Amino acid sequence: MIAARQFTSAAEMRAHYAAVHQRCFNPVVVPPEPVVIEAAGRFVTKKVPLWLVKDIHFDAHLVEWRDRVGNRPFAYLKDRCRELDVLYRDMIGPDRRRPTVQVRQQLIWELHHKFGMSFPALGRLFGGRDHTTMLHSVRRVEAKRGEA
Structure with missing residues (x-):
């Protein structure tokens, strides 16, 4: 069951919906950390694909x-x-x-x-x-x- 949210003012309601809109339509993209692999006694950093780091359009x-x-x-x-x-x-x-x-x-x-x-x-x-x-x-x- 979904409960209705009670707002005390119109400003609070606008702020809430602005936050929901931001969360839904502009999600924060955190690039993944590079993977460190131990190979032959040394550490090698594996590169992360560029499309995971920044927004790239393939079309x-x-x-x-x-x-x-x-x-x-x-x-x-x-x-x-x-x-x-x-x-x-x-x-x-x-x-x-x-x-x-x-x-x-x-x-x-x-x-x-x-x-x-x-x-x-x-x-x-x-x-x-x-x-x-x-x-x-x-x-x-x-x-x-x-x-x-």
């Missing part, structure tokens, strides 16, 4: 897969940056130097034609740029392709 491959499947334009952009040997952060960053801008405009054109993305969506993908910047990039690349 990084799932996060990568979800990013690639769930957001194909983003994955394509990252792959193209790797192929062209440019930094992704330069493509989405504020850099306005000519070589960076030319590569960025080419990538914007590729994404627009390959995935049919809208200009506002392209702007969000490229660091929150305005849709008119994306429109200018597509027109500029198309003009260059018409010249060649």
Whole structure:
């Protein structure tokens, strides 16, 4: 049988439930002590696995897969940056130097034609740029392709 707990004030009740919440959802993890083994007349310390010492998530491959499947334009952009040997952060960053801008405009054109993305969506993908910047990039690349 469970007995009801009697509280004398609302502050006491909040403190009790905060302590219960802390105990349930943020348990204190105490790393285990290393094991000392005597071998051949000397003491050897056996290392403790790292996942027992600190919180490690083993699902990084799932996060990568979800990013690639769930957001194909983003994955394509990252792959193209790797192929062209440019930094992704330069493509989405504020850099306005000519070589960076030319590569960025080419990538914007590729994404627009390959995935049919809208200009506002392209702007969000490229660091929150305005849709008119994306429109200018597509027109500029198309003009260059018409010249060649």
